[in-house]
Amino acid sequence: MIGILATLSASAAAGMRIGIPLLIISLLRGINLWSEMPILSRISPPILLGCLISWSLVELLASKRLWGQRFLQLIQLLLSPLVGAIMGLAVAAATETPNWLIVLIGGSLALVLQLVQVGWFYRLRGLPLWAVFLQDILCIALVLFAFDAPWQGGLIALLLLWFAVRSAKQWYDWYRQGRAYLNP
Template identity: 65%
Template sequence: MMEILAVLSVAAAAGMRIALPLLVIGLLQSDNLWYQIPLLSHIDPFVLLCILTSWSLFELFASKKLLGQRVLQVFQLLFSPVVGAIMGIAVARFAEAPTPFIWICGIVSSLFAFVLQLVQVGWFYRLRGLPIWLVSLQDILCVALVIFAFDAPQQGGLIALLLLWLAIRSSGHWHRWYSKSQKPDR
């Protein structure tokens, strides 16, 4: 049960940012940077550290401006399922789960990260840009969720489930807003 909550925690982090959670996972595993993480274990750790650090900095600074949010959303929408799957598989491997369970964790975390990213894109277009306080909160929450996945998976999983609940509530809100906007004024 704790493995599932840890996977949901990292999937939620991948639904907010791409490189930042991967960088945090690598730094948490300081003795063997990205050694057990699929796909990333085949890249030289120094090169990967440089790439993830520069992309994380870009994510942190570009997300504070409207144009940067638009550019980031394209990349995050495309790559959040991939990063979600990689991180879900990595956490399941760290927990030494059986192989079929590892693949299920990868699929679930991929879909969860994609759903959270879709909600973020929806709010971006609904609000015509995300406020800076919300983007800063996402950055902090992203790092916290990765740390919780390893140190306190129950709390991280509960936060991830709360984010899923907020995503479901958001879809209902959007549906009512869209339905109201489509009705002709009488």
């Protein structure tokens, strides 16, 4: 159970950012961790670390501007399921949970959270700066919770999933009201 909660926490972080969670995990667990991961084991560790640092800086700087948010959301929407699966595997490597289940849960949660973020971006016509800073802080906290306090990190991830479901219902109601207005 703790492994699933740690997976949820790490995957929720991947649903917000891509490079920052991978960089934090590589700094916490050591660069040798990536030699055990299916896709990342083929990349040289110094090159991988350089790419993670560069992409993390791009995420931190570009997310503060509207054009940067648009660019990042396209990349993150495509890569968040993959990164969520990798994060889940990296965190829950020592558990007895089957790898396919960890990959499925991690990738799905990261994709759902990324879709909600994209939805809010288009509904609000850009995320406010305070929300972007909150995402950065929450992303880092979720990665740290995945290692140090998986129970709390998993609960935060489940709260974010609940928020995603509530947002989807709110958007559906908003859409239906708009359609009822157009078709009396």
